[in-house]
Amino acid sequence: MSQTQYHFFFFISMLLPFFIVSSYVHSQIQCLEDQKTLLLQLKNTLVFNSSYSTKLVKWNKTRDCCSWDGIECDSAGHVITLNLEYETILGGIDNSSSFFGLRYLEKLNLAFNKFDGEIQIYNLTHLTHLNLSHAGFGGQVQIELSRLRSLVSLDLSATFMTVLKLEHPNLKMLVQNLTGLRELKLDRVDILAQGSDWCLVISSSLPNLRILSLIDCNLSGPLDPSLLPLYYLSVLRLDWNNLSPSVLALFANFSSLTTLSLCHCSLQGTFPAMIFQMPTLQYLDLSLNELLSVTVPQFFQSRSLRIMFLSSTNSSGSLPNSISNFSMLSTIDLSGCKFSGSIPSTLFNPTELTYVYLSGNFFTGSIPPFHLSKKLTHIHLGNNRLTGSLSSTHFKGLLNLEYIDLGYNMLGGSIPESLFGLSSLQCLHLSKNQFRGAVNEFSIPILLACIP
Numbered sequence: 001m002s003q004t005q006y007h008f009f010f011f012i013s014m015l016l017p018f019f020i021v022s023s024y025v026h027s028q029i030q031c032l033e034d035q036k037t038l039l040l041q042l043k044n045t046l047v048f049n050s051s052y053s054t055k056l057v058k059w060n061k062t063r064d065c066c067s068w069d070g071i072e073c074d075s076a077g078h079v080i081t082l083n084l085e086y087e088t089i090l091g092g093i094d095n096s097s098s099f100f101g102l103r104y105l106e107k108l109n110l111a112f113n114k115f116d117g118e119i120q121i122y123n124l125t126h127l128t129h130l131n132l133s134h135a136g137f138g139g140q141v142q143i144e145l146s147r148l149r150s151l152v153s154l155d156l157s158a159t160f161m162t163v164l165k166l167e168h169p170n171l172k173m174l175v176q177n178l179t180g181l182r183e184l185k186l187d188r189v190d191i192l193a194q195g196s197d198w199c200l201v202i203s204s205s206l207p208n209l210r211i212l213s214l215i216d217c218n219l220s221g222p223l224d225p226s227l228l229p230l231y232y233l234s235v236l237r238l239d240w241n242n243l244s245p246s247v248l249a250l251f252a253n254f255s256s257l258t259t260l261s262l263c264h265c266s267l268q269g270t271f272p273a274m275i276f277q278m279p280t281l282q283y284l285d286l287s288l289n290e291l292l293s294v295t296v297p298q299f300f301q302s303r304s305l306r307i308m309f310l311s312s313t314n315s316s317g318s319l320p321n322s323i324s325n326f327s328m329l330s331t332i333d334l335s336g337c338k339f340s341g342s343i344p345s346t347l348f349n350p351t352e353l354t355y356v357y358l359s360g361n362f363f364t365g366s367i368p369p370f371h372l373s374k375k376l377t378h379i380h381l382g383n384n385r386l387t388g389s390l391s392s393t394h395f396k397g398l399l400n401l402e403y404i405d406l407g408y409n410m411l412g413g414s415i416p417e418s419l420f421g422l423s424s425l426q427c428l429h430l431s432k433n434q435f436r437g438a439v440n441e442f443s444i445p446i447l448l449a450c451i452p
Ligand SMILES: *[C@@H]1O[C@H](CO)[C@@H](O)[C@H](O)[C@H]1NC(C)=O
Pocket: 048, 049, 050, 051, 052
């Protein structure tokens, strides 16, 4: 309900009995009789399991169809949104379906169902948002989708179970007329494209694209400069493809980029430090590129980066004190790399810092106090070469701390009692260090709560 509607509702409800109010509110948007009939027909033709359904199962003619779950109407009473995600719908939808009568539909979401037949929705020419992700469809993507020229957002992401292919039609045939698309998600669709062809196809057809997600699409070409005309690109997710040998400096040319996700892309060489300087970048994932070398540069201007995953890369060097210049940082994962030197005390300055994974590196020196980051829940520093001892100030005020791994280091001294008073702590790994005193008594019961 909008602010104005709310105030109006409140005002009226002070003066009139409730039944008058509710009939008034309903009369504002009332479902047209033909729309209701079409929806009830649709409900009858769809095969779904009523023990799992939360929307369809509740549709019935006693109520205005514009108030049914999953339905939105325009001011004239036409159904413009149909959201049937997670309804366990089986089978297909053919020409005879009452879908075609719902000709005003703008948003259709059938995500997370179990369709196995065809679905013929290409007559819904007003569609702006179509979400068929995890809907169950396999085989070739239907060419008919390419006729939905009003589309702004298209999501065909598949599951691991279904094999969805873009071969006939290919990527070009699918998108070349969908020039209004701002969001395209084809995760796990097998895109059969030669080399870098997909870059040119996307950039020449979809100049308005903001969000591009092609995770695990069997792409084998490097990223190509032909992608650069996508001025508005803000989210780029290309994880689990073979993008070797890409020119990594290209990414810095997308001046609106907020998310860059390139996990497991067979990237090689040196990651350009200038990408850390991008003023818009909030999310960077380069993990599982074993041949990629990243060094965290000395000076940053970026205050936007929140999430940084560099785990299992060939990254090395030490962390500069200026790392605290990433003042919005909430997650840093550098595990399984070759970082060395001491852990800068400034690392724990960012107030949003929640997850710190530095395990499996060559960090030396002592552990700086964590207490500046009050939101910390996970600290993983295991498998390094850390020395020195822990004091009670290390853990001061860390009321949210759930998981600490300091195992496999060379820490000594006694374990501060305050560690065991942390109310949220579920898991504590201290083994394989040189602590003095009754370690075992304390750590064993807590260790049991650790998820392996
Ligand atoms: C619906 O789900 C329930 C619970 O899993 C199951 O017992 C029932 O057989 C299902 N019905 C159909 C028609 O698949």
